[in-house]
Amino acid sequence: MFGFILQRLWQALIVVLAMSALVFCGVYAVGNPIDVLISPDATQDIRAAVIAQYGLDQPLWQQYFTFVGRILHGDFGRSFVYNMPVSELILTRLPATLELTLAAVLFASLVGIPIGMYAGYKPHSPISRAIMALSILGFSVPTFWFGLMLIMVFAVQCGCMPAGGRGETASLFGVDFSFLTGDGLSHMILPALNLSLFKFSLMIRLARAGTRELMLSDTVKFARAAGLSEFTVLSRHVLRLISIPLVTVFGLELGSTLAFAVVTETIFSWPGLGKLIIDSITSLDRPVMVAYLMFVALLFIVINFVVDLTYALLDPRLRKGRA
């Protein structure tokens, strides 16, 4: 176990380092932030002074090492646009994305998996066929279109749901969350639903495929032969056995949704990380972009690590110290 954690930390370090270099160079190639930062009619002197102030007059490698050196001191730099520390900026935006993503992924899993298992348990029933048709729709309908439709129907036509924003928030441990107030919750429903559509379909398909295969296995036959009820067979045997691929996908989807909820956040003007990164890219806010993408890399590493630990929890064959 110790060796495993050590190995993972080592891998994480290399990935984050490679990511920082890659992003730093890539963003450098995108364009010169000075053009955005300084008004075109500024004098040459002011221009030179600002360039020197941000250290943009030095060669790329030197800029990079200054940047890495600062990070080692916990300083991710200041945003050109917001003129505040990047770490602070990301942390203020994180809770909004976090609650939205968790709501979406949990809905996809808690509703999608049981529905998928049902479709796998009774593959020929009309309900199962309807479920599968729905999941194909979920795969193929573009997120932005579905989001617009949700706004059209629920916000514009019925007027029963708000069309955008976070609504009223309440503070928990000094952080503002929407899900703590009724108004915030009603603001969350549509974007969360929109965000979960694809994951929901994915969970249904995975759960169905796993269940269908397992229903024909000797393990299930033996459990039935011992007189176990169908519910016990499904909940105690099948669910445990299909959970490993499900956890893998859950982890990956959680990561990618946290990092790239861009489309949904833009449509519903949800002030989360996705909107932040889009805004930073358009304004060439380099420190925010670099720090954000490194944060994303770290996020994936942490999630994958947790997923691996969960494997060991779910499957005793992967645990060390066999008898």
Next chain:
Amino acid sequence: MTDTVTTPATPLLEVTNLKTWFPSGRGEVKAVDGVSFSIAPGEVLGLVGESGSGKSITGFSIIGLIDEPGRIIEGSIKLEGRELVGLPSHELRAIRGKTISMVFQDPMMTLNPVLSIGTQIKLALEAHETISSAEARERAIKALAQVRISDPERKVDSFPHQFSGGMRQRVAIAIALLHRPKLIICDEPTTALDVSIQAEILAEMKELVSELGTALIWISHDLAIVSSIADRVAVMKSGNIVEIGPALGVLTKPQHDYTRALLDALPSRAKPGELLLRGSGIADAAPPPRKSATANLPPLGSPYLVIDDVVKRFEKPAGLFRNLAIKSGLSQPLNVVHAVAGVSLTVKRGEVLGLVGESGSGKSTLGRMAAGITVPTSGTIRLNGQPVMSIGRAPKKITTRIQTIFQDPFASLNGRMRIGDIIAEGPLAHRLVSRAEAAVYVGQWLAAVGLDPSFSNRFPHQFSGGQRQRIAIARALAMQPDVIVCDEPVASLDVSIQAQIINLLIRLRAELDLSLVFISHDLSVVRHLCDRVAIMYQGRIVEEGEAAAIYADPQHAYTQRLLAAVPVLPQAAE
């Protein structure tokens, strides 16, 4: 045991005219087609038949677990006078595990790998009674002790993968026995196990059944096993019972032709080396084509394939951090498996050497090294004085004179290639034949193994298991080898097909002066086919010698145990 076929007045189970059919594209597959029998309380009925005879489906029909779209279309199954056919599913469930339970063939597949043994027993207990966790644990420990699992207090928290195949099957039996059922259906429960484990389970099962007064339906393809446990035997063929009666009577004085054919196909009932009788068989094959030039071959009987002090270790390479951790004592060194631990063996030209051992003994690894598939860790393998594999960093097989036939003919043939291409692939690659001659060449070999040469355009899935094994043999022979390594070539085949393949090997060996290394766990097949036998145990050869001598007078304790474990058919008192 009674000599007459009378059944007591109140049978435990009465099956009359049972028909279980599976609708398929064209009409129905009549898996079980009019089966009738009955079982008295405490009686052991052996249900014998080859694959596809409907014996397993009969078992599943009784317990009410037929896979869709199959269904019982006619007949009745009465348990203590109560009709089971047509019962609603919740009432059937109440009977399953409580009055009738079942043990399956492969203990590796039946237990759930992610639940502890204790949890699985608890679930089976909860299926029929309300029970506290502490009490369930208590009962689980008792159940494990009953099937002779040592240290049950600790083992109850283990997971299936920590158990051997035999122990897993014991757990499955323990679960089947939990609610003291009146009938247990055992579907080939020892087929996937080694002979010695099989003998133990058989003996224990017999004892438990007589102790508890449980009736047993023992489904098997193996007549010898059935004869050692059953009071009565029913022989099934194509969904029907063709013969039923007291075990001794059926097996010593068979009335039906099919039973007789089954018995005649057994190598244990024939003289070693002779062709086996076969009741339902394909006509004898055409003689094989002449082999190509066999110059520079030593005379028959001289040492030919020489295996010298061969070792095979399997180990996982450790990474940078693990090596550091191992060195600093934080982590355990990785397990090294000595699959073959120093084996020297000589196969004479024209001889059949049997390599016998249980699973994990290293016999297959040795065979693969002899055939140049696996690289030995150390030691040399020479064929007629020439090394079988090149030396260097990535050794390759450098001879075509040694070929292999694998166990599973379903896995060893590429399902996307035509039979003709499969057989021609090797000879073409090694320029044994030109592309123009290939079709004729393939046809000759197909004829030699008793298949119609016109089959060469077909795909493997269009053939039965026995036919596929013939194709695998033709593929090996088409390379014009002198030595063939046969890795359990008949283990997955029915007895009558097994007899055909054994006959084919006997004939081809004589006609082509082949040397065979015959790897098997089946001692009766080895006895029948082999001149010399080497017994392998834990990576070493513990005994080697003439087949007749070893079978008559085994010297090593392990060989003695192995031979004693083989179930024997009763012989007619003529």
